[in-house]
Amino acid sequence: MTAMISVTGLTKDFVLHTQGGTVIPVFADLHLEVAAGECVCLHGPSGSGKSTLLRSLYANYKPGAGHIRVAHRGEWVDLTQAEPWQVVEVRRHSVGYVSQFLRVIPRVPALEVVAEPAKLVGIAAEEAEARAKALLTRLNIPERLWTIAPATFSGGEQQRVNIARGFVRDYPILLLDEPTASLDAANRQVVIDLILEAKARGVAIVGIFHDAEVREAVANRLFEVTAFQKSAA
Numbered sequence: 001m002t003a004m005i006s007v008t009g010l011t012k013d014f015v016l017h018t019q020g021g022t023v024i025p026v027f028a029d030l031h032l033e034v035a036a037g038e039c040v041c042l043h044g045p046s047g048s049g050k051s052t053l054l055r056s057l058y059a060n061y062k063p064g065a066g067h068i069r070v071a072h073r074g075e076w077v078d079l080t081q082a083e084p085w086q087v088v089e090v091r092r093h094s095v096g097y098v099s100q101f102l103r104v105i106p107r108v109p110a111l112e113v114v115a116e117p118a119k120l121v122g123i124a125a126e127e128a129e130a131r132a133k134a135l136l137t138r139l140n141i142p143e144r145l146w147t148i149a150p151a152t153f154s155g156g157e158q159q160r161v162n163i164a165r166g167f168v169r170d171y172p173i174l175l176l177d178e179p180t181a182s183l184d185a186a187n188r189q190v191v192i193d194l195i196l197e198a199k200a201r202g203v204a205i206v207g208i209f210h211d212a213e214v215r216e217a218v219a220n221r222l223f224e225v226t227a228f229q230k231s232a233a
């Protein structure tokens, strides 16, 4: 098995500078390895640190200690030590992130929002748009909406545009933050299929899935994120 993510000794506290420097410990000495073709589901009660861990894997947070190594173009990059330009490179080529909510850019039509990550890595515009159209069709976004900026879309429509954006090119590593939260059963199944297909292509996936049915369909294993506060109590 080819390891794609290797987390060792990861510790994260939040310090609330505006509230007298109160320290919120989230997790400590966390170890996680994820292989190509594997889907690991972050699990644990609300507030245990699932989102914090997922965001840390995207270098959104700086940990207090530990290492987050991701496979990037045949080498390991430690995101805890990486320069900002390396983080940009890793995000462009190696690690995709599907957040719960679409970051809407005014006046950019849905088709372009979806095609953009493919164009950014040099896929020809025609091919990128063809892929975007195929995904939007699969995710049941009506064609009349493709030329409209998603600002006015419903929550579920925005989420599906976001998912299409995450799958328009093959990131070797994909991070999914509740990708089915606002979806109906039919679209949930489309997302399950997209995840299973990505796994079959060797994509390493880490996700948060509150829906047990989705979890059972896609997860190879659950990774328990244990609230530091509880273990210390």
Ligand SMILES: Nc1ncnc2c1ncn2[C@@H]1O[C@H](COP(=O)(O)OP(=O)(O)OP(=O)(O)O)[C@@H](O)[C@H]1O
Binding pocket: 014, 015, 024, 026, 044, 045, 046, 047, 048, 049, 050, 051, 052, 053
């Ligand atoms: N930016 C932040 N600043 C300060 N504290 C934060 C921040 N983000 C998260 N926390 C705290 O860290 C802890 C873990 O939060 P996190 O959102 O990672 O939990 P979660 O397991 O994803 O929860 P849920 O299942 O409810 O989404 C919580 O106690 C939360 O209050």
